[in-house]
Amino acid sequence: MITSIPALRRSAGFTIIELLASVAILGLLASVAMPVIQTTMTREKENQLRIALRDIRTAIDAYKLASASGNITVPTGQSGYPPSLTELAAGVPNANNPGGPQLYFLRGVPRDPFFPDQTIAAISTWGLRSFASPPDNPLPGDDVFDVHSMSTQTGLNGVPYNQW
DSSP: OOOOHHHHHHHSSOOHHHHHHHHHHHHHHHHHHHHHHHHHHHHHHHHHHHHHHHHHHHHHHHHHHHHHTTSSOOOTTOOSSOSSTHHHHHOBOOTTSTTSOOBOSOSSOOOOTTOSOTTSOGGGGEEEEOTTSOTTSOOOOSSOSEEEEOOOOBOTTSSBGGGO
């Protein structure tokens, strides 16, 4: 069976219309996938924020419980909350076992995933609230009663990250 040369040329490749249609379909799929990818990335950062806030707040509560039970020496007039986030990871002396191992409440202070500058130390990425400050206007002070994100963005649930 002998085929002619024009028949071989017609079946040898794609036409420009087929290529344009393929490119258009790929572009449409990519434009649909991008918002899904961005939402997934935001959801992952929100999950990291939830975990970091829970870990730090649990450590603050454990520090307060240790100071209330006498395991940590609290100076007169102090609230019993940690003076800074550093004490949670660096450790404090155990008042019930002088010279023994220190008490640690965190392995390390996690970073706020929504803090824009990655060169800043993780401990400096959090907004602090002291025991003496009101909940509607959290201000740092002599101790750390709570932490919050300093991000001005709003979460996927409609609540600003600094109110989580």
